[in-house]
Amino acid sequence: MAHIIEGIRDAINLLLSFDKEIYGIIGLSLYVSLASTLISGIVAIPIGIVLGIKSFPVKKAVIRLLYTMMSLPPVIVGLVVFLFISRNGLLGNLRIVYTPTAIIVAQVLLVTPIIMGTVYAGARERGEEIQNVAYTLGANRAQALILLIKELRVNIFSAIVTGYGRAISEVGAVMVVGGNIKGHTRVMTTVIAMLKNMGQYGMAIAIGIILLLISFIINSILYKLQQGD
Amino acid sequence: MDLQITNLQKYYSGRCVLNIENQRIKKGSFLGIIGPNGAGKSTLVKIIAGLVEAGNGTVSYNGSGLNTAVQQNMTLVFQRPYLLRTTVFNNIAYPLVVRKVKRQEISDRVNSVMESLDIRSLKDQKAWTLSGGETQKVALARAIVINPSLLLLDEPTANIDPGSILVMEENIKKFHEQGNSTVIVVTHNLQQGKRLCDDIAFMHKGEIIESGSADDVFNHPKNILTEKFIAGEILI
Ligand SMILES: Nc1ncnc2c1ncn2[C@@H]1O[C@H](COP(=O)(O)OP(=O)(O)OP(=O)(O)O)[C@@H](O)[C@H]1O
Ligand SMILES: [Mg+2]
Numbered sequence: 001m002a003h004i005i006e007g008i009r010d011a012i013n014l015l016l017s018f019d020k021e022i023y024g025i026i027g028l029s030l031y032v033s034l035a036s037t038l039i040s041g042i043v044a045i046p047i048g049i050v051l052g053i054k055s056f057p058v059k060k061a062v063i064r065l066l067y068t069m070m071s072l073p074p075v076i077v078g079l080v081v082f083l084f085i086s087r088n089g090l091l092g093n094l095r096i097v098y099t100p101t102a103i104i105v106a107q108v109l110l111v112t113p114i115i116m117g118t119v120y121a122g123a124r125e126r127g128e129e130i131q132n133v134a135y136t137l138g139a140n141r142a143q144a145l146i147l148l149i150k151e152l153r154v155n156i157f158s159a160i161v162t163g164y165g166r167a168i169s170e171v172g173a174v175m176v177v178g179g180n181i182k183g184h185t186r187v188m189t190t191v192i193a194m195l196k197n198m199g200q201y202g203m204a205i206a207i208g209i210i211l212l213l214i215s216f217i218i219n220s221i222l223y224k225l226q227q228g229d
Numbered sequence: 230m231d232l233q234i235t236n237l238q239k240y241y242s243g244r245c246v247l248n249i250e251n252q253r254i255k256k257g258s259f260l261g262i263i264g265p266n267g268a269g270k271s272t273l274v275k276i277i278a279g280l281v282e283a284g285n286g287t288v289s290y291n292g293s294g295l296n297t298a299v300q301q302n303m304t305l306v307f308q309r310p311y312l313l314r315t316t317v318f319n320n321i322a323y324p325l326v327v328r329k330v331k332r333q334e335i336s337d338r339v340n341s342v343m344e345s346l347d348i349r350s351l352k353d354q355k356a357w358t359l360s361g362g363e364t365q366k367v368a369l370a371r372a373i374v375i376n377p378s379l380l381l382l383d384e385p386t387a388n389i390d391p392g393s394i395l396v397m398e399e400n401i402k403k404f405h406e407q408g409n410s411t412v413i414v415v416t417h418n419l420q421q422g423k424r425l426c427d428d429i430a431f432m433h434k435g436e437i438i439e440s441g442s443a444d445d446v447f448n449h450p451k452n453i454l455t456e457k458f459i460a461g462e463i464l465i
Binding site: 129130132133134135136137138139140143147150151153154 | 278279280297301304311313314323327328371375
């Protein structure tokens with residue numbers, strides 16, 4: 001309990017200290033998580049909608065695969081990405097191992113199925129109905145697609161929030177492909193894990209509190225965005 | 230719009246739910262479709278609206294197949310209408326927006342249709358907060374605001390209170406009289422059929438058993454099934 005109180009005090013002190021290192025860590029966490037959520041969203045939202053409203057031969061298998069991907073253990077994803085991008089790996093000459101780019105790649109792989117699956121579920125439930133309304137009201141294909149996205153915005157919003165939550169709270173994969181290198185690939189979660197190992201519980205809690213604070217702010221912004229028409 | 234249905238059949242997992250050999254629906258007519266649950270009434274209007282594909286046969290619209298011009302000129306109000314997650318005004322405006330009607334005109338037309346359906350006060354209300362009956366009124370407003378030459382209504386007054394039924398019927402009638410539109414209404418309310426329709430088609434097990442003028446079908450039914458249905462008996 002004392003650690004937690006100490007952590008709250010430290011969190012405030014840390015934020016007020018304007019310590020370069022800590023702001024660097026926060027900044028990198030935000031950058032990689034937002035970048036991976038953005039990339040995943042661009043890929044996963046349209047595909048999720050299409051999966052929800054169209055039927056095609058191997059659809060059932062695709063959906064099962066998608067749900068499996070949603071529960072992939074992050075460390076495994078990290079490991080596979082690492083094997084691909086490590087010096088001797090297939091994509092070794094990209095030279096991205098232990099860089100923020102590597103972290104983004106791993107996070108995109110984790111976040112894309114989550115966003116896709118959530119959007120798919122919403123589109124399957126209401127997609128056909130929305131399409132029918134669009135059609136009977138005279139919309140063309142493009143207008144119908146825009147209407148679908150608008151009508152499913154609550155699902156899309158929760159998909160993005162869930163995906164972003166997965167990204168920013170990820171430790172295992174980020175540790176494996178990023179390496180928690182000081183000033184380079186150190187993010188909030190990996191620094192928390194490190195501080196815990198060093199016995200600096202108060203500091204670890206402090207960073208955890210900052211992490212929550214940031215998530216709260218970002219979710220509030222996203223929530224405001226999806227409310228408007 | 231003039232409709233010609235020819236050899237129309239629809240199967241769901243091997244079961245025939247619709248089988249209509251030949252049915253003409255003349256331009257400007259007001260047709261009521263009656264029949265027991267599961268008779269295929271909704272399926273028929275969905276096929277006409279282009280939402281469900283027929284297994285066999287054709288529906289022709291003014292002599293041509295289903296194309297964009299036809300799609301833009303007809304609309305269907307569903308048995309359970311889906312309103313968009315926005316305000317009542319935006320819902321009614323949507324079909325005008327997709328047709329790229331000018332802002333001022335949209336506002337004028339939406340306001341006038343809301344006025345006549347007595348839903349002016351709901352203008353800025355969010356659609357998902359409406360009552361069942363209000364939802365149906367908004368769906369009707371959204372349909373007639375574009376002046377379709379074919380208006381399909383699937384039980385448009387199912388959740389409506391008696392007074393409002395008359396308001397809605399008046400509006401449907403007014404709409405029909407104003408233009409040269411064809412109106413097809415599916416209804417379980419036989420009194421409504423009598424009040425509104427010029428013609429009646431009675432459906433049973435996917436087939437149109439009898440069709441003709443409302444007076445003939447209601448007062449001098451030729452088929453025993455029609456007679457029983459009108460008398461309120463359960464058909465097997
Ligand atoms: N998508 C579908 N898949 C399988 N069967 C269907 C489907 N849609 C309709 N049916 C079946 O087709 C038959 C006709 O349905 P339809 O909705 O046209 O009846 P209806 O005359 O409108 O009935 P109600 O008066 O209850 O609205 C019913 O037996 C129904 O179960
Ligand atoms: Mg029906």
